[in-house]
Amino acid sequence: MKxxxxxxxxxxxxxxxxxxxxxxxxxxxxxxxxxxxxxxQHQRIPKRLVGITLTVAAVLAMILLWTIIQHNQALSYATFLNSAPQKVILYNARHRPVKTVYLIGDQRKKTTTGIQGTLVVANKVRPDSDYRNLRPVRYTDSRSAGMVVIETKPTMRFYYPERTGKLTYNGRCTVAGHPDVRYFSWQNISGGVTK
Structure with a gap:
């Protein structure tokens, strides 16, 4: 048999x-x-196609990882206060600038409800970065309360958009005794709008 x-x-x-x-x-x-x-007979996949596929997969994986981290990371405004001067522009109900202040972090510590610390409030940024002649004021960054309170005179309150503690850099605020102030924009002087 064959x-x-x-x-x-x-x-x-x-x-x-x-x-x-x-x-x-x-x-x-x-x-x-x-x-x-x-x-x-096995067909060979061109090396270029394999390289492109792996590159696209790696980029998509990085984008997915970045999105997951950003979505789950509860940032606070205090995160940036001790890194660089923060420029805060206060706006009225028509979104017109009312006042600009600069916040420079001094000390901070974590608490069970958020972060407490001190900072100085300046009307302009000094080129020599010497703010020793300004009196530090207390602040509380409380994600559970959904706001940051800076105990200046008058007191400033910046509100988180949600109680989840997700930080945004444009939002609602109040300044005691100044009902015209309604909104704010929070910027990092060293790198534009903080993101």
Missing amino acids: DNKLSITCPNCGKLNVIGSPRCSNSGHPLPNSNQWGPP
């Missing part, structure tokens, strides 16, 4: 023929291409 792996059957008469024969030895009928009966 090994079928080494032979090919004629579709016309059914006779077994040697693989590679162009025609049947019995009927003379053309035989199918013997390559299709051999071991499976």
Whole structure:
């Protein structure tokens, strides 16, 4: 008995023929291409396509990871107070600037309800970064209360948009004794709007 792996059957008469024969030895009928009966041929994927696919997958993974971190990270305004001067512009109900102040962090500590610390409030940024002649004031950054309170005279309150503690840099605020102040914009002097 012949090994079928080494032979090919004629579709016309059914006779077994040697693989590679162009025609049947019995009927003379053309035989199918013997390559299709051999071991499976694996097509190679071009290296460039593999590289592009891996690059796209890596970029998508980084974007997904960044999105997850940003969504789950509860930032506070106090996070930035001790890193660089913060420019805060106060706006009225028509979103027109009323006053600009600069907040420079001094000390801070974590508490069970948020962050407490001291900072100085300046009307302008000093080029020599020397704010020792300004009196520090207390602040409380409380995500549970949904606001940052700066105990200046008058007291300033900046509200988180939600109680979840997700920080935004434009929002609602109040200044005691100044009902015209309604909104704020919080910027990091060293790098534009803090993000």
